[in-house]
């Protein structure tokens with residue numbers, strides 16, 4: 182397969198342009214088109230036709246061969262379902278908040294991590310996404326939205342869709358640099374969140390990259406006994422190495438750590454669990470995001486009752502832990518990660 186335009190950095194694009202005998206200013210023109218969201222070389226109308234043909238012979242622009250969009254009737258949430266050039270499926274979700282648009286993207290087709298409560302794990306791992314394919318998720322959303330909202334721009338980005346970003350570290354890092362300082366998007370790193378199940382060496386590595394993003398850690402349990410059951414990664418990186426890594430990340434970056442905690446009925450939602458969670462994450466700037474678990478067909482695990490959610494939240498507050506309960510958006514369009522990919526694979 183041809184390489185993707187969006188995977189080339191400035192120097193690589195400059196070398197390619199020179200190899201076709203085109204003058205250097207063409208590079209700036211191409212980058213301008215990238216910034217404007219062009220999805221084909223034919224849209225780059227100020228490039229000579231013969232140069233466009235040269236570029237087409239060397240590079241792909243679009244990373245997807247099919248896109249479908251599901252819109253929520255309850256709120257402004259939209260789910261984008263992509264078929265990549267090799268037939269793999271990934272998803273992204275667009276959410277509208279008071280402060281602007283936020284996109285949740287996939288970083289892998291499938292996932293190897295095997296978390297018991299997660300739809301993405303159920304159908305196994307396909308492959309890593311390239312930097313261009315992650316950018317492609319954003320380019321497609323932008324094109325779709327600008328048909329009705331010409332000023333549309335993505336303000337916030339979360340790496341919380343399908344896949345484990347730390348298991349695709351090099352490509353994700355290249356993507357983060359492109360999206361925060363490349364020609365397109367220019368999203369502030371402070372408006373980017375990366376969520377990980379806790380691959381400890383990569384948490385340390387990320388802390389040294391000097392990207393002021395927000396690190397979210399999917400914790401979901403206050404003890405190794407419970408976490409081992411829910412998240413296989415805990416057997417490799419148990420809490421006594423994960424929590425110190427989070428603390429070290431905070432010490433290095435001074436960025437508050439967000440802990441994701443899905444409340445699962447009779448598994449991790451007791452008052453005693455809340456107390457031990459509070460003890461575990463004390464002593465550095467941490468925030469707990471409680472998520473009422475999304476039910477996943479075929480799993481015995483289910484959502485905590487509302488009463489228990491409130492009790493859990495209040496217990497954390499009494500322990501002086503900063504906590505919020507995440508609002509559910511797109512409940513009618515299966516906006517939770519992995520759900521559409523699963524449906525598509527079951528249909529084929």
Ligand code: SAH
Pocket residue numbers: 296298299300340341342343344345346376377378379397398399441443472473474475476477517518
């Ligand atoms: N692999 C990364 C990011 C993808 S999952 C990670 O593990 O963090 C994004 C978030 O959704 C994670 O916090 C994950 O644990 C959570 N999640 C997955 N399935 C869920 C479910 N059924 N209900 C609630 N949260 C879920």
